[in-house]
Every structure is written in C-alpha cells, then in structure tokens.
C-alpha cells in the first residue's frame with residue numbers, strides 16, 4: 001500500500017547539504033527530508049574549513065557541537081604539514097584565521113547531530129526512504145520512495161532539492177549527464193593514533209598524493225589519492241596491498257610503522273571533480289556534491305555544501321517561487337542559481353590547478369602531467 005504526503009519542499013538526501021538546507025528552510029516552508037540510510041555511515045571527509053563554522057553559528061548549531069564530550073564530535077586541527085613541491089616541510093596553519101582553527105570531525109557523529117537538529121527544528125524526516133521514481137504533474141513533483149521493507153510512499157512537493165551527493169540520483173533520473181574532469185579515487189584506512197604531533201599531513205608522491213589526519217577517539221585516517229586508470233586494481237583492493245603502497249612514501253611510512261598491525265582498510269571511493277551539466281530545472285535544484293563535487297585536496301566539499309544551501313535559501317525566499325510561482329520568476333531563479341554554481345565551479349577549478357601546478361617533481365608522470373595542462 002502506498003502512503004501519501006504533501007509538502008512545499010522535498011529534500012532528497014540527508015547528508016551535509018540536505019540537513020543544512022532543511023534547517024535553513026524550515027522557518028519559511030514545510031520541509032520533508034528523506035535519506036536512503038536509516039543512519040549515517042562511517043565515511044572519509046573530516047576536515048571542516050574554518051569558514052564553515054560561521055554558517056553553523058548563524059544556524060545556532062555551533063553551540064550544540066560544544067556540548068558533546070570533549071573530542072567526541074571533533075578535535076581542533078592546528079594545521080597541516082605539507083610535503084608538496086619538495087621534500088621540505090611547509091606548515092600551513094589557521095592560527096591567524098578570524099574564523100578559528102579547522103575542525104577534524106567524527107564524520108558519522110557530525111551527520112547524526114545534523115539529522116537530530118533537523119528533527120528538533122521541525123523538519124519532517126523520513127529514513128530509510130530511497131528515491132525510486134518521480135513525475136511532474138500539474139506543477140507539482142510526485143516523488144515515489146521505497147523503504148527497506150519495500151513499502152512505497154508518494155510525496156507531492158512544490159519543489160525538490162537533489163542533495164543525494166555525487167550520484168545526483170534525482171537529476172540522473174531526469175536524464176541529466178555528469179561531466180567528469182578527472183579520474184581521481186581515494187583508498188583509505190583507519191588506525192589508532194600513536195603520534196604526539198596531531199597536525200594533518202599531506203605528501204605528494206610519483207603517482208598521486210597521501211594525506212593523514214587525526215580524528216576524534218584518537219583515531220587516524222590515512223588516504224591515498226590517484227587516478228583509477230593509473231593503478232592496478234589489485235594494488236588498492238586490500239590491506240596488504242595498501243600497506244605495501246604506503247611503505248613507498250617516507251612520511252606516511254613513519255606514521256604507519258608504529259602500529260602497522262592495527263590498521264583497518266576501509267575501501268576505495270570516487271574523489272574526482274565532477275559537475276552536473278544542468279544544476280537546475282523546473283521546480284528543482286541540485287545542491288552540494290549533487291551539483292558539483294570537489295577533489296579532496298581542496299577540503300572544501302562540506303563548506304561548499306553548507307554555503308550553497310544558505311545561498312539557495314536566500315534565493316528561494318527572495319524569488320518567492322514556492323508560494324507565488326510564475327514562469328518569469330522561475331526563469332530568473334534558474335538563471336541566478338546557475339550563475340552562482342558556475343562561479344563557485346570556476347573559482348574551484350582555478351585554485352585546484354594552482355595547487356597541482358605547484359608540484360613539478362614528477363612532471364613526466366601522467367598523474368601530474370595531466371594536471372599541468374588542464375585549462376580552468
């Protein structure tokens with residue numbers, strides 16, 4: 001039996017973008033937020049840029065984060081030791097940043113906190129509920145979702161936000177293509193932290209780059225980034241292969257050798273720069289990674305998801321297309337949103353290229369060569 005619900009805005013995806021959008025919009029509209037997972041999963045992506053904290057503060061979410069047990073949700077990150085462009089270490093810190101230090105998150109706990117905050121603020125949250133199909137009829141979206149026990153639900157919405165991450169499931173179901181700028185992947189592992197020095201480390205190597213960060217519960221994340229076509233699949237498929245790879249990098253090997261027996265291989269995920277060819281359409285938008293996804297070198301993915309959610313809220317409330325929709329307003333709304341996302345994307349590509357061009361030691365290796373020539 002299918003159950004029916006109706007709302008102003010349906011947000012598909014309860015990650016960072018979906019939760020921040022829901023919390024920002026719930027004072028203005030009825031909002032339903034769905035996610036296919038009944039709870040967030042462990043995942044990589046822990047470094048929260050200082051500027052993101054300004055957004056959390058505006059939304060009254062920062063204080064709640066400070067109520068957690070010390071270092072349960074995040075640890076303050078003093079900075080980064082960077083071995084990029086030479087064997088010489090460069091320290092990049094946020095000591096003089098007016099927004100404070102960056103935070104290294106327990107990502108699962110942070111997403112759980114955002115979901116709980118959305119519920120508290122009055123967002124109608126439904127999980128697990130997975131996007132199944134949708135149809136646009138009489139100026140409304142009818143979105144069908146399924147749960148783990150195959151029960152269907154029909155949600156009628158005036159507006160849909162696709163916040164399903166890199167998969168952009170809603171946009172994809174409408175036939176919209178994704179543009180892939182490169183083939184970057186990340187293989188990652190976790191281990192207990194045994195180092196006094198809790199700064200993050202980034203270290204370039206012949207066919208990619210490594211990073212390591214300390215996260216709550218004295219845990220450490222270790223990740224290797226390379227292009228999927230430049231590495232033998234067997235070299236990244238299990239713990240043994242991962243350890244062999246990590247031994248080739250001096251800085252990473254130093255971190256690993258103290259507790260090589262306690263490392264857990266977590267898997268390989270897509271980490272490439274991608275964007276939707278069309279980020280908006282009739283009464284829907286793509287938000288966060290669903291619209292544009294970044295190389296982890298930037299450490300800006302979560303900030304972008306939050307800042308874009310804030311920008312979208314402003315645009316939706318000022319354009320008044322939810323309660324007083326007209327084709328003219330819709331066209332203006334679509335044009336402005338597209339311009340905003342294009343501008344973020346262009347800036348992102350410009351800075352990404354600058355960073356990669358700063359590493360010239362293996363300029364003849366395809367990993368670095370392809371990153372020197374690409375135009376922004």
Ligand SMILES: Cc1cc2nc3c(=O)[nH]c(=O)nc-3n(C[C@H](O)[C@H](O)[C@H](O)COP(=O)(O)OP(=O)(O)OC[C@H]3O[C@@H](n4cnc5c(N)ncnc54)[C@H](O)[C@@H]3O)c2cc1C
Pocket residue numbers: 012013014015016017018034035036037044045046047048049129130131163164165166167169186223269270271287288289290294296299300301302303305
């Ligand atoms: C290796 C790596 C390292 C990274 N490191 C950092 C970092 O240090 N700092 C940083 O800021 N960013 C980092 N990022 C990027 C960051 O993780 C993303 O930018 C961020 O998760 C984007 O949030 P989102 O809400 O847009 O998407 P997601 O976090 O992907 O959330 C999407 C949500 O949608 C749900 N969903 C998906 N499909 C469906 C469906 N069909 N129906 C219903 N629900 C669905 C998912 O369950 C999920 O909860 C990293 C990324 C990678 C790959």
